[in-house]
Amino acid sequence: MGRREDVARLAGVSARTVSNVVSGTVNVAAGTRERVLAAIEELDYRPSEIGRMLRSGRTGMAALVVPDLDNPYFAELARKLIEAARAHGYTLMIEQTDGDRDRERELLARADTKAVFDGLIVSPLGLTDDDLTRSSRTQRPVVLLGEEPHPGFDHVHIDNFVASRDAVGHLLATGRQRVVAVGAQRAEGSSSSLRLAGFEAAMGAAPHASADVAYVDAFTRRGGADATRALLRGRTLPDALFCFSDLLALGALRALREAGISVPEQVAVVGFDDIEDGRYGNPSLTTVSPDKEAIAQAAMDALVRRVGGDERDAVRVIAPHRLVERESTGASGG
Template identity: 50%
Template sequence: MAASMKDVARLAGVSIKTVSNVVNDYPFVSADTRSRVRAALDTLDYRPNTSARGLRTGRTDLIALAIPALDEPYFAEMASLIVDAAEQRGWTVLIDPTGGDRSREKLAAGGSRSNRIDGSITSPLALTGNDVAGLARQRPMVLLGERFANATTDHVAIDSVRAAHEATRHLIDLGRRRIAFLGAHTRMRTAVVRLSGYQAALAEAGRHLDQDLIVRASPFGRAQGAAAMARLLTARKPPDAVFCVNDLLAIGAIRMLLSSGLRVPEDVAVVGFDDIEEARFSTPNLTSIAPDKREIAEVSVDLLCRRIRDGATGPPVDVVAGHRLQVRESTTGTAPLTTGTAPLTSGPPG
């Protein structure tokens, strides 16, 4: 027979109420008691009766995670961190890859695929501000990614304008004169926001904005990065540096440069965005903007927990997560002895 809370309480030497508090991740339990109860839970392989708990609390402890794709490294890494954070709080995550399709994003975030969810964490590509407002009225939701004007739900993201500015400034400070932007897209907020940071850095440095160096790419994959880089190389005055909207575009661009007989970074320096694991193992390894993915995951789960479990009300919370510029071989020619130790650059909550 499956172990009950009573069995766990007897083994841990605590009350059934204390076991319930630990299972539901309530804060008012001492560290020693919590550790003892968790050891008993593991020993007895206790599994909560979610059906009974749902009837009692009106919750299922299921949340949806709506992301554009699971085969893109950034979203896969983020999903893994969110699942870990949610599991630590006793939640089960239903992952729904939406393909960036508006109707699928609405279904996933709104719970239409599973009416049993308590709330969602959503990284949208196609939702509008009106879509978000309507979905937020249905159940708690936390948005990831670029900001919406007049947001009506909690939101967690890095300052992409500032990050793109720092990436471009890094190339300017290295003495690069013709810095291209790879990944322009008028309908993708990610591309639009990062382009504005690139433009701001050039303007601040008194550099002319050459429209020939702003190249479209869609979707943001390795093949598209290689193709866009090939187009840049046919320009009358090719670039000596490239800032890419994400790491996959940058890795594709590097492949094309090397295949064309050019050296990275001696002939063309390359910066990416997202700091996926592949960036650390590419040849040369890739300088990239590194969002604090763990912070984004932990904060987004905590915000959702406040709305669902604590019944928190009030205006939406906008959290600016940290980021850093991780400098590697693709811009300096030498790899740092250690990576990921630079302090995070973080703005205050909005």
């Protein structure tokens, strides 16, 4: 395998010209570039990736930090982010925190050290405003996902309030009158709080409808099933459930089926996240669908801009969402 100096000698150029052709950062005359490329191929020259990183100060790698890859929403979003990173010439590393504040703080702190990544995309669950304030001037770019904005960081999210209001509005439009929100959490959680606020706004505009709330410890299938079983022990059967995640909704569907309650004839169910499992449920699940591709592209675009030296004020991007109507609220087909 040849060296840079060997390529330069064969092509009749300087070693610096060889580097310029390889990096593509400096314009080189077409004839000279062709000679260098021919010499590279003949000598099987492979430039040192480590050397390139040392010279540029960049690694070509970015990091994604999410709470839980067992949650299909984050797994599907990670896939979209990998695709977006690849389009920018980046490799994406992924870390799971389980929502642990100390772990999230540790990973965020790495942006102030000589880490192996050029920037960080974080979906925080445990971080506080104080944690983010202390980290708002990190040496490497950080882009936040999720509901909590912070002035020091670029932020990509959907409008959870409006999305939830749309979902409940759909239930009311189908004639449902007794709607329960499944997913409230006693410990203040940003997504839960915003989705609950959207639910309350929609129900408040329907004077003849009754609203109730079911609390859960986590957005899991078990949490949805347990909350629904508790509701079924009550005196009045709700005729609709708005679940704050598809996992909660899938658990709710299981509990309703076990109790012999038909969906959507007796109880309609709406989820949130549009994970693939919901499309193949029986019945298929009506859900709020965040545009995961738009979220991924916006987050990666913001990160690459910052890596490239963009020093403008932090930007806030609201990605689109839509309501996907399926069998669990009466739509035909899967």
